[in-house]
Amino acid sequence: MFPDVVIIGGGIIGCSCAYYLSREGVRVCLVEKGTIASGTSRAGQSHIILWEEPEINLKLEKASRSLYEALSEELPFDIEYRRTGSMAIVENQADWEPFERTVRSLQARGLNCQLLKGDDLLRLEPNLAPDLVGGAFFPEDAQVNPMLTTLALAQAAKKMGAVIRPFTEVIGIELSLDKKVVAVDTTAGRIPTGLVVNAAGVWSAAIGKMIGLDIPVVPRRGHIIVTEPVPDNLINCKIILAAGYMQTLGATGGVAMSANIQQTRSGNLLLGSSRDFVGFDWSVNPEVIRAQAARNLRFLPALAEIHAIRTYAGLRPYSSDLIPIIGEADTVQGFYVATGHEGAGITMGPITGKLISKMMTGQGSDLPVAQLSLSRFSQGQKGV
Amino acid sequence: MPQEDQVIICRCEEVSRKEIQEAIAEGASTVNEVKLRTRAGMGLCQGKSCRRLVSQILAEQTGQPIGEIMPATFRPPVRPIPIGVLASGDDGEQNDVS
Numbered sequence: 001m002f003p004d005v006v007i008i009g010g011g012i013i014g015c016s017c018a019y020y021l022s023r024e025g026v027r028v029c030l031v032e033k034g035t036i037a038s039g040t041s042r043a044g045q046s047h048i049i050l051w052e053e054p055e056i057n058l059k060l061e062k063a064s065r066s067l068y069e070a071l072s073e074e075l076p077f078d079i080e081y082r083r084t085g086s087m088a089i090v091e092n093q094a095d096w097e098p099f100e101r102t103v104r105s106l107q108a109r110g111l112n113c114q115l116l117k118g119d120d121l122l123r124l125e126p127n128l129a130p131d132l133v134g135g136a137f138f139p140e141d142a143q144v145n146p147m148l149t150t151l152a153l154a155q156a157a158k159k160m161g162a163v164i165r166p167f168t169e170v171i172g173i174e175l176s177l178d179k180k181v182v183a184v185d186t187t188a189g190r191i192p193t194g195l196v197v198n199a200a201g202v203w204s205a206a207i208g209k210m211i212g213l214d215i216p217v218v219p220r221r222g223h224i225i226v227t228e229p230v231p232d233n234l235i236n237c238k239i240i241l242a243a244g245y246m247q248t249l250g251a252t253g254g255v256a257m258s259a260n261i262q263q264t265r266s267g268n269l270l271l272g273s274s275r276d277f278v279g280f281d282w283s284v285n286p287e288v289i290r291a292q293a294a295r296n297l298r299f300l301p302a303l304a305e306i307h308a309i310r311t312y313a314g315l316r317p318y319s320s321d322l323i324p325i326i327g328e329a330d331t332v333q334g335f336y337v338a339t340g341h342e343g344a345g346i347t348m349g350p351i352t353g354k355l356i357s358k359m360m361t362g363q364g365s366d367l368p369v370a371q372l373s374l375s376r377f378s379q380g381q382k383g384v
Numbered sequence: 385m386p387q388e389d390q391v392i393i394c395r396c397e398e399v400s401r402k403e404i405q406e407a408i409a410e411g412a413s414t415v416n417e418v419k420l421r422t423r424a425g426m427g428l429c430q431g432k433s434c435r436r437l438v439s440q441i442l443a444e445q446t447g448q449p450i451g452e453i454m455p456a457t458f459r460p461p462v463r464p465i466p467i468g469v470l471a472s473g474d475d476g477e478q479n480d481v482s
Contacts (some may be wrong), residue, residue: 035417043421147420155410166413228428228464266397266423271467294471304468310430311460348386 003029003163005195005360006184008170008207009039010034012345013338014199015153016353022160024361030154030162031186031192033380037150040201040345043314045224045262045270047086047239048347050141051106052112052246056323056371057344058111060351062260063367065142067350072144075152077157080265081146086239087298089121089128089135089259096133099243101137113138127234127302135243143238145264146346153353171199173335174212181334192321197336197356201317202280204339213329216377217340219315221281223274223288225296226310227303229267234302241273243270248275249322249342255288259299269306271296273343275316284313316342324348325384326355326372336360336375394434394439396427396469408445414454416437428464431456 007014018030032038048068050061072081083196101117116124117134119234124137158164165188166380172185173196183192198207198215208215233323241260248256274288289311297303306323319325319340329335336359338352355372389402399422403413407421415438418424424438425431431438435456443450461470 035414037420038416151421188425225467225470227467266426286460289460290471290473293467297467297471304466304471306467307428307464307466308461308467308470309428 001027001159002192003027004193005029005197006031006191006193007197007199008184009199009201009203010150010154010164010166011039011199011201012037012150012153012349013201013352014197015150015157016337016349017197017199018157018162018164018353019153020353020357022157022162022261024357026357026361028157028162029165029191030157031168031170031184031191033167036154036164037147037168040314040316041223042147043312044146044222044316044343044346045260045272046143046145046264046346047241047346048144049086049260050140051111051138052249052344052347054323055109057348058109058370059367060324060348061344062140063354064348064351065140067354068144069143071153071350072245074156075149077148077152079149079152080143080222082143082238082265084141084143084238085137085139086241087125087135087137087237088140088243088245090133090243091299091345093133094155095243099136111138112140121345125240127300128240129299129301132299135330137237141239143262143264144346149151149346149349161249169211169351170207173207175211175332179332181332182271195336195360197333197338199338201339201345202315204317204337208337210333211332213335213374214377215325215337215339215374216323217317217319218277219280220318220342221274221276221313221315222272222343223284223292223311225271225289225293225308226312227269228307228309229262230269230306232263232267235261235263235300242295242301245273248273251275255291256294257288257291258267259296261296261300268309269303271303277318280315282313282315284311284367317345318342318354324352324372325374326352326368327359327374330373330375393437394422394424394427394431397423397425399424399434401441406440408442413442413446414440416454417432418442419456423444424454429474430459
């Protein structure tokens, strides 16, 4: 029997789409050129962040966090979800005023967060560098294991009847003369279907090109350092990031860098965060790792004696306005896009799958989904 | 003697043969997939002692020749290195103090 929908990509986005579509009784086939969670979804950290702007992202993040609460109960195995909160920390006085303005503006829009002056910060986190000027605590933020989440979504979808096909690479998409999806051609054969979800992340632009569709998503590299497990009281809040992280995301040239310290449930630290545009280069650059180690050390001096055991780099699917692209292409009937999440794919994975399932089954959403459309780029309008 | 399926394959993360067999039964077909599901190879030695064993179990259970099992990814550093040393840029292996 042919599937109703072919999902391209077995990362957090594709697997989330497979899960929520299967729950609606849709017959799903997910094709993945490697194995589940073998690309961007295995190359990040752990943070479910609720304060990454602009406004539309804040809405998606909040909705997605609610879905995580449910997923942590529904999925077939533990995804290491926990409500950790997160702490943003500010290095010097010059950065404090803009940071305070940002936090006040988030508060004014209903986000639960508290500013912390230097002494309060050190009382909560005594191991941080004593000269930091302050920070803010975001109690709604949470943490999850991205690989386990992706695998669990795929497994749960499979139990509901979805077909998951690893090592199956898409080589073409067939359209009818009136530009409707007819079939997906893969290295493992042709799959007739009227509906496609392009959830190929950093490869989604290449998939779009197969049918002449311009999807403005490019790969953006990020490095992570993994340490040995450390005692639970080294950091009390399990996600501590320099306030400069948001500027890092907005940077467009060179290597943007900011400290981002996260302790996973296994006790290891994941030290981020850098961003650079290097095409499809997944390799680790030792010089970026060195600078990143130094940057994290500056905020948490106790790291000096803690051992790094592994480093990795991954590519995030970057869209120029840092807003994901979710919806049906307006020029090809049946061709849906779910990509461009940059570093927020883990945070927004569940809501993306949910929105795609609602759109494909003709259900409405309270969220302003028009702002997520692919056509926002061709119309020259910003998504905000 | 412990039961054979209770034998620890990854000593760093204390992953048993049984847990690895279960991951394979759930669909893992490469060493990396077994690692993501079980943590085998994620510990201090980064799979130096267990990755060949994991390949063997994969070969036994899936019937693939061991040469065709996709090996685990190797990533720097070769041995654990203190962040303080890493940050200084002077991270030759002779500086490993572990």
